Amino acid sequence: MLKVHLPDGSVKEYSHRVRPLDIAAEIGPRLAKATMAAQVDGRLIGADGLLPEDGELSLRLLTKKDSESLDVMRHSCAHVMARAVMRLFPGTQLAFGPTIDNGFYYDFQLEHKLSEEDFPKIEAEMAKIVKADEPFERVELAHDNARQLFAELGQTLKVEHLEDGLKDESQVSFYRQGEFIDLCRGPHIPSPGAIGACKLLSVAGAYWKSDSSKQQLQRLYGTAWFEKKELDDYLLRVEEAKRRDHRVLGRQLELFMIEPNVGSGLVFWLPKGAVVRRELENFLYGELIRRGYHPVYTPVIGNVRLYETSGHFPYYKDAQFPPIEMEDGDRYLLRPMNCPHHITIYQSKPRSYRDLPLRLAEFGHVHRFEQSGELNGMTRVRGFTQDDAHIFCTEDQVADEFRGCIEMTQLVLQTLGLDDYRVRLGFRDPASDKYVGNPETWDKAEAALTQVCGELDLPNVRIERGEAAFYGPKADFVVTDCIGREWQLGTVQLDYNLPGKQRFGLEYIGPDNAPHQPAMIHRAPFGSFERFVGVLIEHFAGAFPLWLAPEQVRVMVVSQKVEDYGRQVQKRLAEAGLRVTGDYRAEKIGAKIRDAQLELIPYMFVLGGREAEEGKVAVRDRLQGDMGAIPVEEAIAKLQTEIREKTIRHVVKGSAGLGHKTEANAY
């Protein structure tokens, strides 16, 4: 006897084996038709999944209205796409085809080079399959039989996966739809007729089992929705996201440029971008001084020996610009990190426990030779400036110092309205030989980090093995941008290894008059100015809050007759410390306003004969339009308050994935 609890509180009992679909049919034929999948005690299963004979369970029938159904349908759509590709290109080998945010992909191995020109053909074939609406049938087979089946079908990648990843499974499942059979855990929707609208998005290379030493496959990306309108909305959102791409806005708004004749991945900060950066630097410097950091400046190159000691050179040789070879045999490296230089300052004189914690801060420019395919606007470059600092402290001070770093990072993100982020605790992978130091030291560092993070109110903390730096574990702040990409920005890293005897052998004299080894914390709340500003441009869609805006207010005159008054007001605003320009062209006021709106200037002061007579300015707000005329000094005070308070007047509503990103910044 099986007891089934339904969400409405009702309970049904069965003495025979039933499937969710049977239960749906019992409730009503419309529901049976609408059922896409089911949830049993919170676990997703297919509508045709046989429920146990005895016991008690809670069942939810999932229809198109339930968000869980969307993923199930998209996975089915991946099968439909694979079936279409196999029909069009016989001999296609199937790899993996999972669901991702807003869509799905499928990896294939085939002779034909897929390109966007093939998309219409594939989509047409998919449409036929959807229209035919043949059911997805789940079949379970013993491991050996499955292996034999896929060997006969010539699906060698699937056979390899059965022998490798699934070698311990005694029984495996696959799904059949017409002539198409695929090894698959499921679940699927009952039949593809429910796929309302789907579209192929792109094709790209991907390595078999994510291993760059293995063969490269062709990956087709697609998206699918229950309703055509949802697909259209999604495509609109993608377009909107493209418009706020920091590379596009960076050029339009003259914030930065990258000139291939100088070098890939090397950033030029143009005057307007430099203003944004300088404001951020000033903000950070204020915080650093308040928190007892000492700013330092150190060389941007150094003898290779230094980086051999730190380990950076041997570990990241291929990702660095090659050393400069001198005639006397010395070799100098463009520094890839600032820590060895700050360590050198620490070592420059004997240190007492009374000096600790010692916090050395530097906006240090570093160079790394990133692979060409990794370069991306400001977010992945070959020369960048870290808002770096290194804290040298005693064992007892580690927790407090670490907490201080996390809090400063949170303050920074909060100040800029970046609240869509998660914290990744990067720990070592015990199986890897990438890490320096002994396991006990690592365990100590990881335990300290876990404890501190546990005490703080951090969102979405997740431990990821294998994500540590080679010298220590870290807490990375990973921010999601407007098109659903994640960027590692701030980082706080705990290091017992570089100060250790095997590396730099740092010491301080303790109260017991004996030498001790200090601990080190590496931290950067922004990560790098380049990447941070890149993400910030997308976050604000180029419309910075007043305190960051390159141009805060533009004075514009209705006619050149009031130019003198305009210049007077402009001068007064500049004296008050505002970043101001004036538009005195022989243009109509509408044209001047339009230009300023497109340049995303937060405030416009419109001046005509009336304002000149009364000593006022007509304030036009970029977001709200005409605010009416007020005295000049009142307008200045209003803007100064907004600057001082770092007000954010419009925030992108962050959420995971492009599908949920909604347009928020009107511009």
Add this chain to the structure above:
RNA sequence: GCUAGCGUAGCUCAAUCGGCAGAGCAGCUGAUUUGUAAUCAGCAGGUUGUGGGUUCAAGUCCCUCCGCUAGCUCCA
């Protein structure tokens, strides 16, 4: 680095089958003196990423290199 696609004026893009490189915006000059998102007219702007090849003829076809884009791999 790998796979695929793409490189035309400062920007966004056009150029039929291989047949005289073109438009809008921006820029410059002149006229206009304007009240809350584009006034009008004129002028100028190019070694079609680079080097080679095929052809009577190449922006267009082929090869090399460089760069960019998407994804993969990597990220101290």
